Amino acid sequence: MTDQAYTTSTFDTVAKIISETCDIPLDKINPESHAINDLGIDSLDFLDIAFAIDKAFGIKMPLEQWTQDVNDGKATTEQYFQLNNLCTRIDELVAAKGA
Amino acid sequence: MRLEYFQLIDRIVELKLADQTIRTEAQVPAASTIFEGHFPGFPLMPGVLLIEAMAQTSGWLLIAVTKFTRMPFFVSVKEAKLRTFVTPGQRLALSAKLLHEGSGFAVTKADIRCDDKTVCAAEIIFRLMQFPSPEFRANMEKMAAILEFPIGALADA
Numbered sequence: 001m002t003d004q005a006y007t008t009s010t011f012d013t014v015a016k017i018i019s020e021t022c023d024i025p026l027d028k029i030n031p032e033s034h035a036i037n038d039l040g041i042d043s044l045d046f047l048d049i050a051f052a053i054d055k056a057f058g059i060k061m062p063l064e065q066w067t068q069d070v071n072d073g074k075a076t077t078e079q080y081f082q083l084n085n086l087c088t089r090i091d092e093l094v095a096a097k098g099a
Numbered sequence: 100m101r102l103e104y105f106q107l108i109d110r111i112v113e114l115k116l117a118d119q120t121i122r123t124e125a126q127v128p129a130a131s132t133i134f135e136g137h138f139p140g141f142p143l144m145p146g147v148l149l150i151e152a153m154a155q156t157s158g159w160l161l162i163a164v165t166k167f168t169r170m171p172f173f174v175s176v177k178e179a180k181l182r183t184f185v186t187p188g189q190r191l192a193l194s195a196k197l198l199h200e201g202s203g204f205a206v207t208k209a210d211i212r213c214d215d216k217t218v219c220a221a222e223i224i225f226r227l228m229q230f231p232s233p234e235f236r237a238n239m240e241k242m243a244a245i246l247e248f249p250i251g252a253l254a255d256a
Contacts (some may be wrong), residue, residue: 044174047204047224054201063202 006031006087010057010094014087017052020037031084036077059093100152102131107152108193111246112203114163121160121199122157123246125152129188144185149178149219155231157195157223159248161205162239166253170239171205171225179221192207195223203227 015029022045035041041049050061069075077083100107108235113122127144136141161171185191193199194232205227230236243250 036253042186050201050204051199051206051224054199060200060202063204065202070249099127 004031004084006084006091010087011083011088013056014083014090017049017056020058021048021052031087033051033083034078035081035083035086057071057090057094059090059097061090061093100125102127102128102133102148103161106242107155108246109157111130111159111248113191114160114249114252116163118162119160119164120157120166121156121195123156125160125191125193127185127187128190134187142187144187144189146179146181146219149181149185149211150179150182150221150223152191152212153195153219153221154223154225156193156204157209158197158225159243159246160197160207161200162243163225163226163248163253164200164205164214167236167240169227170230170235170250171227172227173223175224176223177224179219181219183213183216183218185211185218191218198222201228215232239248 005022011031015039016030018024018035018039018041019026019088020042022038029039033039035046050063054060066075066080070080072076079088100109105153108123111121111123113120115121125227133145133148137143137145150242151173154176156245158171158173161169172223181182190213192212193209203226205225207225208220209225211218211225230239
């Protein structure tokens with residue numbers, strides 16, 4: 001069993017947002033799902049998801065920086081858009097906000 | 100409005116950066132070939148153009164909020180409601196408020212009022228991108244001057 005880096009409530013919130021925004025059944029969304037490759041979320045739908053996540057957590061996900069990192073080869077899309085990693089980053093942003 | 104140039108607003112009336120709001124105004128032309136088709140004998144301002152007018156109003160707010168460093172491109176409209184007919188010659192009061200500035204995108208809520216009644220409203224999403232070229236930005240600056248964009252307000256913010 002691996003350590004879980006994200007909080008379960010964060011994943012539940014993100015999964016609910018994705019399910020409602022993209023009409024994907026909740027049971028098809030799991031922590032290992034890749035938002036783009038597995039769930040087929042396109043960039044326009046991801047804007048709706050980003051808006052809902054930013055609102056729900058009171059954060060501003062640095063999507064431009066993440067995209068730049070991927071384009072520059074400094075990161076893989078899995079690091080940002082696989083849901084367990086996305087939720088970990090959301091928790092980090094929430095923690096940074098409260099620091 | 101200069102419908103043939105897709106200019107849907109005439110003037111920026113008020114920009115409040117602290118409140119992240121903007122107000123603009125527009126006069127629907129008394130005559131246009133658009134009204135010959137929409138509809139013959141019953142001219143109405145097309146709803147899609149009212150939505151575009153709200154998008155242009157929102158767009159100038161976003162240009163102001165980002166201090167002319169980003170160009171907003173209209174990508175999505177939600178909850179659009181067209182409540183009543185708009186006819187040639189009517190004067191419109193438009194307003195928009197920034198709901199959220201995300202990373203590379205922004206969301207606004209906009210509406211249009213006519214004779215003190217809400218004509219339409221919508222939530223609009225934009226991508227915020229670099230200006231495609233210096234010429235593009237220069238053209239937007241020219242349009243800003245035509246619309247009386249209060250450029251001084253950016254320096255004070």
